[in-house]
Amino acid sequence: MTVLSVRNLETFYGAIMALRGVSIDVEKGEIVTILGANGAGKTTLMKTIAGLMDPEKGQITFMGDTIGGLDPDRVVSKGISLVPEGREVFPYLSIEENLKLGAYTRRGDLSNDLDLVYTYFPILKERRRQAAGFLSGGQQQMLAIGRGLMAEPKLMMLDEPSLGLSPLLTQEIFGIIARLNAEEGVTMLLVEQNAHIALETAHRGYVLEMGRIVMTGPSAQLKASDDIQEFYLGRTEETERGQKRWKRRKTWR
Amino acid sequence: MEMSRVTSDDTIAFEGHTTIVSLWADRCAKYGARTCHREKQLGIWKSYSWSDYYETSKKIGLALLELGVAKGEPVLILAEDRREWIYCDIAAAAIGAIPAGVYTTDSAGQLAYLANDSGARVLFVENDEQLDKWLQARDDMPGIEHVIVFDREGLATFSHDKVMFLDELLEIGAKAADPGRFEAALKAVKPGDPRMLIYTSGTTGPPKGAILSHRNMVFQLVAGEQMLDFYETDNQLCFLPLCHVLERLVSVEAPIANGCTVNFAESPETVFENLQEVSPDTFAGVPRIWEKIYSRVTIMRSEAGPVGAKAFDWAMHVGQRYAAAETPGAGLKLAHWVAEATVLRNLRRMLGLASARRVTSGAAPISPDLIDWFAALGVPLVEGFGMTETGGVATVNTVDDNNIGTVGKPLPGVELRLDETGELLVGGPCVFAGYWKKPEKTAKTIDEDGWLHTGDIGRIGNDGALTITGRMKDIIITAGGKNITPAEIESKLKFSPYVSDAVVIGDKRKYLTCLIMIDQENVEKFAQDRQIPFSDFASLTRAQEVRDLIGEVVAETNKQFAQVEQIKDFRLIDILLTAEDEELTPTMKLKRNFVNDRHAGLIDQMY
Numbered sequence: 038m039t040v041l042s043v044r045n046l047e048t049f050y051g052a053i054m055a056l057r058g059v060s061i062d063v064e065k066g067e068i069v070t071i072l073g074a075n076g077a078g079k080t081t082l083m084k085t086i087a088g089l090m091d092p093e094k095g096q097i098t099f100m101g102d103t104i105g106g107l108d109p110d111r112v113v114s115k116g117i118s119l120v121p122e123g124r125e126v127f128p129y130l131s132i133e134e135n136l137k138l139g140a141y142t143r144r145g146d147l148s149n150d151l152d153l154v155y156t157y158f159p160i161l162k163e164r165r166r167q168a169a170g171f172l173s174g175g176q177q178q179m180l181a182i183g184r185g186l187m188a189e190p191k192l193m194m195l196d197e198p199s200l201g202l203s204p205l206l207t208q209e210i211f212g213i214i215a216r217l218n219a220e221e222g223v224t225m226l227l228v229e230q231n232a233h234i235a236l237e238t239a240h241r242g243y244v245l246e247m248g249r250i251v252m253t254g255p256s257a258q259l260k261a262s263d264d265i266q267e268f269y270l271g272r273t274e275e276t277e278r279g280q281k282r283w284k285r286r287k288t289w290r
Numbered sequence: 291m292e293m294s295r296v297t298s299d300d301t302i303a304f305e306g307h308t309t310i311v312s313l314w315a316d317r318c319a320k321y322g323a324r325t326c327h328r329e330k331q332l333g334i335w336k337s338y339s340w341s342d343y344y345e346t347s348k349k350i351g352l353a354l355l356e357l358g359v360a361k362g363e364p365v366l367i368l369a370e371d372r373r374e375w376i377y378c379d380i381a382a383a384a385i386g387a388i389p390a391g392v393y394t395t396d397s398a399g400q401l402a403y404l405a406n407d408s409g410a411r412v413l414f415v416e417n418d419e420q421l422d423k424w425l426q427a428r429d430d431m432p433g434i435e436h437v438i439v440f441d442r443e444g445l446a447t448f449s450h451d452k453v454m455f456l457d458e459l460l461e462i463g464a465k466a467a468d469p470g471r472f473e474a475a476l477k478a479v480k481p482g483d484p485r486m487l488i489y490t491s492g493t494t495g496p497p498k499g500a501i502l503s504h505r506n507m508v509f510q511l512v513a514g515e516q517m518l519d520f521y522e523t524d525n526q527l528c529f530l531p532l533c534h535v536l537e538r539l540v541s542v543e544a545p546i547a548n549g550c551t552v553n554f555a556e557s558p559e560t561v562f563e564n565l566q567e568v569s570p571d572t573f574a575g576v577p578r579i580w581e582k583i584y585s586r587v588t589i590m591r592s593e594a595g596p597v598g599a600k601a602f603d604w605a606m607h608v609g610q611r612y613a614a615a616e617t618p619g620a621g622l623k624l625a626h627w628v629a630e631a632t633v634l635r636n637l638r639r640m641l642g643l644a645s646a647r648r649v650t651s652g653a654a655p656i657s658p659d660l661i662d663w664f665a666a667l668g669v670p671l672v673e674g675f676g677m678t679e680t681g682g683v684a685t686v687n688t689v690d691d692n693n694i695g696t697v698g699k700p701l702p703g704v705e706l707r708l709d710e711t712g713e714l715l716v717g718g719p720c721v722f723a724g725y726w727k728k729p730e731k732t733a734k735t736i737d738e739d740g741w742l743h744t745g746d747i748g749r750i751g752n753d754g755a756l757t758i759t760g761r762m763k764d765i766i767i768t769a770g771g772k773n774i775t776p777a778e779i780e781s782k783l784k785f786s787p788y789v790s791d792a793v794v795i796g797d798k799r800k801y802l803t804c805l806i807m808i809d810q811e812n813v814e815k816f817a818q819d820r821q822i823p824f825s826d827f828a829s830l831t832r833a834q835e836v837r838d839l840i841g842e843v844v845a846e847t848n849k850q851f852a853q854v855e856q857i858k859d860f861r862l863i864d865i866l867l868t869a870e871d872e873e874l875t876p877t878m879k880l881k882r883n884f885v886n887d888r889h890a891g892l893i894d895q896m897y
Contacts, residue, residue: 044820058818060825095821249814250825278418278425278448281586288868289826 046095070239116191128170139187232269350381351461361386369416391533465832499726513701520548565642585787605633609666
């Protein structure tokens with residue numbers, strides 16, 4: 038079943054066209070990753086889906102309903118939660134208060150959800166009364182993901198969860214992301230600069246360049262592409278000189 | 291019949307000069323500090339004089355002599371168009387060596403093939419990227435003894451005993467014991483000596499090196515002067531590969547003869563911007579360029595809004611009538627004046643064709659409709675015909691006598707004949723000197739009477755103008771026994787801004803089909819404007835609306851052809867091809883044989 042379908046999306050920052058017609062699909066139970074360099078439009082795509090920006094053109098359909106142009110709170114209550122770039126936790130609130138805010142748009146008993154978050158992130162339970170500002174970067178990222186989970190989302194969008202984290206912590210966070218998907222069936226749309234770990238974790242991927250999708254396919258296929266290897270996975274072909282300054286021309290196949 | 295057309299007499303001379311290099315030395319002395327080349331560096335156009343041209347080339351020539359480069363020895367140049375390319379080219383020719391260009395899109399393996407086939411010992415490369423090709427395949431080309439790199443960037447710590455940089459080479463030239471050797475060598479060059487070796491891209495088999503003599507090229511200059519006008523004040527834009535005979539003739543030989551200034555495009559991607567900046571007086575392009583300009587304007591029109599589009603349509607209609615009229619009436623003259631003032635002149639300025647006195651198209655067939663369209667716009671586009679083996683140009687239309695649909699009349703001194711199979715034969719001093727180290731191939735191409743067998747089929751009109759209808763080997767004989775020349779159908783298809791290139795198929799088949807390469811930019815825009823979802827290029831070619839769009843183009847084309855020439859089915863090539871792909875020539879044309887092999891699956895679907 039298609040959870041999210043984006044069609045020919047165009048989004049502008051003033052006169053600047055950031056998305057130039059993007060079409061993507063996310064199926065239930067999948068992790069889909071979006072790769073792209075700085076300024077490719079990844080975050081803009083997330084923000085447009087989340088309702089933080091309005092699209093100029095195109096449709097966004099979520100579980101069969103059109104959500105393009107809705108306010109963010111309506112989008113959240115439909116079942117999309119965004120774990121924003123740079124974590125954006127509320128530093129003066131306690132961890133548990135942060136988590137409860139994640140469930141702001143729905144009523145009812147939160148204890149099951151809190152338990153679920155604490156199962157996956159035991160450190161948050163240990164420090165649940167402390168102010169979130171005292172957490173380390175990795176723990177704040179865990180809190181941001183936990184807060185996103187509290188909304189019981191049908192689709193979770195993660196914007197660069199590895200930002201500013203050590204390689205080891207990145208491994209840990211992505212391990213948990215993969216487990217959440219496998220064990221709890223959370224559908225995820227993952228934007229990431231670290232193409233290596235994103236392609237390890239995701240089932241499928243899109244490559245966004247200059248506001249357009251240039252390549253798409255299962256992760257294994259993307260990983261095997263020469264362009265992805267050179268431009269995203271940092272493979273350097275061994276040359277006689279032991280270094281290579283020039284870049285091959287991108288063909289996206 | 292004359293005994294032989296190949297060894298014509300030596301009286302072919304341009305202002306007394308029988309070799310390109312002696313003409314060059316004369317011109318450099320005459321023009322001195324005048325601007326000869328312009329190149330953009332860090333966004334600013336810089337000028338280089340005729341003296342720079344001579345002095346630098348002389349140093350390179352002396353250094354090549356010091357390295358032991360002998361007369362008649364090929365020297366390879368692997369670089370994008372830039373003035374150093376031309377310096378090395380002329381330097382090698384001046385000492386009697388034979389410069390040969392290598393396409394920058396060639397692979398390391400292809401470079402090794404050319405190195406071995408030519409037997410060159412010296413290889414010029416542009417930068418680290420091209421140097422890596424030699425490094426990668428150097429064991430396969432042991433004959434290369436010296437590699438000279440133009441740019442040092444990225445190579446600060448690199449050293450290799452066979453590699454030096456251009457400034458080091460110039461140093462050797464500057465220190466040469468006997469600088470007079472250069473002029474002596476230059477004077478020793480004879481009209482029959484090879485001026486250049488041009489490797490033909492070869493749609494079948496490995497490339498062959500065609501030898502063009504000084505006589506061949508001087509003949510081109512003499513004949514060109516009789517048919518076309520040139521001025522010392524002319525600006526030109528150099529952007530097609532200098533490895534190709536047409537660009538070499540237009541950007542190296544012709545400016546030497548005529549004193550024009552050559553401006554180098556920054557890269558193949560910036561041609562349109564550079565065209566705007568330079569606004570050349572004459573411009574030689576290939577059909578792909580003209581098709582691109584046409585589609586850009588078509589797209590601009592669709593974005594101009596209803597008023598702009600109306601104004602454009604009206605102006606083009608007036609332009610068309612004006613161009614077609616023998617003697618335009620007063621009403622038409624007035625309308626044309628208004629159209630010029632409001633639309634056409636601005637459009638030409640935007641395109642960089644405001645000063646263009648004559649623009650030419652060659653190397654591949656162009657649609658007559660496109661020439662008409664440019665005429666309406668006020669751009670005098672003329673088509674010519676030639677091949678490497680004819681030294682560049684064999685026939686050309688002129689602005690005053692533009693016989694649209696034909697490739698023009700032969701250059702004075704060139705003879706045309708059709709043999710009993712309909713193959714075009716060319717005779718005269720333009721016929722090349724033979725293939726490098728391939729006497730049997732030469733014998734197959736030039737018969738004992740000196741006629742060059744072009745492999746093209748065509749007809750010659752009563753006025754002497756030639757029309758090329760296709761290639762001998764491209765003729766499709768359908769299962770029904772009908773002979774069809776696909777080129778005419780293909781060039782109609784390409785007239786659509788959505789079709790980049792097409793290959794018609796149907797040899798030994800019941801009916802015709804075709805494979806189409808869509809124009810990425812324009813089709814993406816079409817899809818986005820109509821909210822047709824697509825992600826990557828392959829998904830764009832799969833979209834039903836895109837198929838319908840191309841289907842309409844095919845249906846429209848079919849209307850103009852007879853029953854047996856109807857295209858019954860088509861497929862879109864779903865990978866975005868680049869110049870590095872074997873299916874494309876360096877001028878971005880599909881190669882029939884490669885396409886037939888690589889996309890056999892798609893073709894079989896249609897039968």
